[in-house]
Amino acid sequence: MATTSIQNLNKPKDAFEQLEDEEGTRQGFCHIRIQQRTGRKTITTVQGVAPEYDLKKIVRYLKKTWFVPDEYFQAVEPAHRLAFGYGALTWEWRQGIRSYVYPLFIALYYGVLRLTALDSRAAVVHGPKLLQA
Incomplete structure (x- = not known):
């Protein structure tokens, strides 16, 4: 046994x-x-x-996952840097590998906010989310 x-x-x-x-x-x-x-x-x-x-x-x-999409760092951050003059850039932007065509649309939005003095934190953070939706 x-x-x-x-x-x-x-x-x-x-x-x-x-x-x-x-x-x-x-x-x-x-x-x-x-x-x-x-x-x-x-x-x-x-x-x-x-x-x-x-x-x-x-x-x-x-499935429980959490992630920050790559698009945030590949579009919003370079656009913020173009419009306001400061912001983080990943290595693809520093080496000149990525194209600025897509971030330019968000940078134009940021530029309009800056020129009209409507560049509040909420408009800067949530505006690109609405544009990319």
Whole structure:
């Protein structure tokens, strides 16, 4: 008896293995596993969802991510520097790799704000978000 339990320890356990009962009919369970990895990284596994549900929408809802899009630093910061004379630039701008065509539109918006003295913090921060929406 002790030998069988030791042999069972060598077999890896699959948490999603028991999706059918003894008669072979599928159980009505949906398994959602969210594993914390290093730092902020997680792995979300969803299995057993009925075909009439949209799996992509379920995973999108369960996925918890936060990011700052690259467009913020690649458009708003250079535009702010063009209009107001100060601001952070990433290496692509310092090396002359990126084009100023797109940030010029936001810089024009900033220029109008500056000339009309409407360059409040809210207008500077939220205006480009509305322009890029």
